[in-house]
Amino acid sequence: MLYVVGHKNPDTDSICSAIVLAYFLDGVPARLGGVNPETQFVLKRFGVMEPELIRSAEGKEIFLVDHSEKSQTLEDLEKGKLVGILDHHKIGITTSEPIIYLAKPVGSTATLIGELYFKNTLDIIGGKNKELKPDLAGLLLSAILSDTVLFKSPTTTDIDRKIGKKLAEISGIEDIQTYGMELLKAKSTVGKMAPEEIVKLDYKEFNFNGRKVGIGQVEVIDIGEIQEKKEKIYRILEEKLKEGYDLILFLITDIMKEGSEVLVVGNKEAFERAFNVNLEGKSIYLEGVMSRKKQVVPPLEKYYKEISNKK
Template sequence: MKTINKWLSSLALLLASCVALAAGEPMLVVGHKNPDTDAIISAIAVADLKAKMGVAAVPIAQGLPNPETRFVLETFQLKAPAVQTSVAGREVFLIDHSDYPLAPDDLKKAEVVGLVDHHKLGGITTDKPIEVWVFPVGSSGTIITRMYDAAGVPIPKAIAGGMASAILSDTQILKSPTTTPEDRVTVTRLAKLAGIEDVQAYGMKMFEAGNAELKSAPAKDLLQRDFKAFVMNGKKVGVAQLEAVSLAMLTPRKDELLKAMADLKGQGYQSVFLMLTDIMQGGSDFLFLPDDAAIVESALGVKAQGSSVWIPGLVSRKKQVIPGLEKAFR
């Protein structure tokens, strides 16, 4: 009986999915879990672009905007996407990720129709050809600027401001090693459209707004603010990052953060890592709780002593941490 009920439940969900697709509901544009500024602003932008191209689309998010993103939304009077974590039966356009652990949990019950990303390719596969915009630049905002240009659609002032903010956020005000010449040119252009007179000053103001809750927010919430889960050689690995204008805001909370990391590690993670990045000094206090400390030395080339190490020049999770970890776990 249980087998029959399970089969009937699956059939009902499949039928509901077919009905939703046949009903012509708008395409959902969604970024990764624990959304950052790039994920949320880019979803807004792609939904706007698609709508102007005659494709019904709405942006959604897998979580509430963080303090930095709220500042950006308020500054440019953009509406935050509705929080929606289920996409079964819908057409979905993925933003800023291509990994199942970062996607909505029921993504396999949806139809992925497009993808914009500037990270490594993850494990998401499709049954049909899809629209793909993947380039090694500093932010999805840079890629979406290309998309507007390719479609011949002017970028609205508010969205230009949001995308400039997303690029500045992802590139740590153009200081990250992930920054490309195209990112710099694109930020200058978008800032002009949005009326941002001083890009550096605006970027600092944005980061300061994002830092407002670093001293008071619960450690477990800070850990989840920019947390990404990966599967590396069959092992579940979590890598988080907190960026601050000065680490003086975070150093007193290291013990709390390590406790939150240990709690999370107990939920099935083989290893949990946290980058406390000082954007002014250009380095990170790297916190780690792996099953094997040799992983840290192998991945980053530093001697692992205790549970943290200061690494000058380490600022990019995407370019400087994830590739080394994946190689070490292999």
């Protein structure tokens, strides 16, 4: 049986892309964690059930979406059969045999699925060009709006906008901006969540030249929603640092102001050099920084590669 699954601590793109791609691949949509409030809103809005929760790859064929980092996927991935990856992030995995691999620098994995559908080329990844039903089109549109932060993120491309418009027509969404704001409000419910939940909401682990780095992110309409919980979040991150991390960053991204306050735990020198800033205290506001993938991971990866080469 083929399982289509996104990364740990799944976001809307990870969940929705798994559901829609599984439909085209005649597979089973799966997830590696709980469904966040924004994704719950989307699934309820379009009347679609949550994917199956799986904890092991053993005995399964696996098709990964929205990630290729080993630290973000099933821990026993090698016990299953990895058949393909569809992603929009950097390459983070090596395989012992050929697989289907398609990645493109666009705003979301959902964009790639939409593009394959509209170009009638799903067959190149083993899929069937079945009819894209309104509910599934709505999932893809929601994933694009979520990952691109309503087309405000620097990861946004013309392809995202073009595919998003086509998906809106099929799904019956007449006003993308209005629906997008509903989506962002659903995303911004962290004020009601416990600090422990907030940390886990969208947390990813990376390996940069042998150094373990964690990067979490939460998107809010107003940073004030989370102001009183920042100190507790910081203490949670300090405890997490003991799990072998060199550095942990937690981005509190203000959607409206288009910037992020970054809590920094661990190797603060690495952060300062990677971003060319002076850190005074526990956090710093980075104007215009909204994308972990495009604006946070690359400078960190570059820094750790440079210090490794100097040894």
